[in-house]
Amino acid sequence: MTPTPSPLIYDLPAGVPSVRLTGRFIAPDGTPLTGKLTFAPPSVLTMPEADTIANTVATVEIGEEDLGRFAVNLIATDAPGMSPRGWTYQVTEKLKGAQIRQYHIMLPQVPDGGPVDLADLAPVSPYTGRYLPVVGPTGATGAPGAPGEVKRVELEALEERVAPRPVEWSQTAASPLWTIAHAFPYPPAVRTYDTSGREIGGVVEHASSTTVTVQFAYAETGSAILS
Template identity: 30%
Template sequence: MPVPDGVATVTVTSGEPLTRPDGTAIRGRLLFGAPDLVVIPGARYTFGGEVAVDLVDGMVTVDLVPPDVATMDPQGWTYTVRSDFENAPNWTRHILLSGASDTVTLAEVLVPDPVAGEFTVLVDPSTIGAGFVSVDGNQTIHGEKTFDEFYPVGPGFPPAFDNQLVPLFWVRDNFLPATGDVVGRTRAVHKTADEQVTSATALQDDDHLALTVAANAVYALDMYVDADADPNADITLGWSAPAGATMSWTEGGISAGNGNNIGSIKLSRLDVATSSGIGLLATGTAAMPRGVVRTGGTAGTLRLRWAQTVLSGTPTILRAGSWLRLHRIV
């Protein structure tokens, strides 16, 4: 069935025959793929999928509907071109057609290298919003450009992202090293040696459990405390943070004075300026504090501070292997 009258088409040809380096005509076919479903309401026409065109003496010709037809939904997409050759390596590339041209050759519209060169990204970044992209003309990307929440990609990326702007978190998760203080990344630090406090109830900075925090950021916090002490001394936990930072955190440990690691678990809601004591045993006790950290306009360091709750000549020891972890949310 032909394309209905009134719907524009563009004739795509090979121009000269497709050949191997010695001039031997390539045998096989080319497959031109459109989106699964495209509608042109004004013409009451629906199409989609892939069309296979056989090569004849290396030549190919096909009439295709360009993606810029008025009232078409969606608009601005590219055709995928796949080869199915009998005597040459296969490839997959993309072509962009426009109704402004009646006839084009593959050499004019095919991107031969999916990495080098200039690429046409079929969105206007200013129209990005609410989780989807509105197409309002084409944007040619010269070299590398980035946008606040999206990144342009072209041929060579997963098919779902070809010639689109993809979320930056997808680029980070797939192409950036899993390091650094960026949204979506988790950083952690652990104690490399035991640390002890004796006969001291004033909070002191932990030697190891500290991580830098950025300005105007939000972090999820959790940690594992491995400690032992005189059960009459217990341990008090607290924090230091940059100016303007706020916290909502909880102790996640047994109540002070507990004698067997079995009993009430403290889950108070505490702020950055409030410390709290939890119980410890001489045989060892674990606690799992957690919370959320919100920084203001000042970057700096978030650090655990601790001391004995009750003075004791028996050391309160925070053991090596205890750890602190921050996951950046904003």
């Protein structure tokens, strides 16, 4: 017998086309996973034809009793009259024992009204608009400059600014959020590891020009390599 997910599944207001999204998460050995999923539409989604505004994320909790399964009713991404148009859901998976994943999906209406399984949806690029560069005419070639002299110490200093050496950082107290200060002249790449040296995944954000944060699904200890 197929278990029924425990969270309540709400019906959307009349006039708002919806899609029932289902899915199941398991480990490679078949163990059901627990955790949380969020589905984020644009910050403000208006549907004048249904006199409805949506301005927050939908959250689904997967408990042990759900055996890895979930179901949720979501607004269809092609509902008529809504603003903006052509948008996508940002899906965030925070499952115990698994890396955090973020990706985008489109969820158009289903002709027969049946459910759609998350495993059947291919992630898509977020719709954010596109800018077209304007290229002007090529200018005249300037005269060559005189050769200069560069000392070795200057070259080493330039190399350090352009390509700094990797830096290791340690997190000794278990925390779901690591805040890392750095002196790189650019946003560095970040790789994170647990105390056994196994690489673990988190959501990396460059909070400022000198600070990086890494968000995990659960409290972690370990180290990070910035490069």
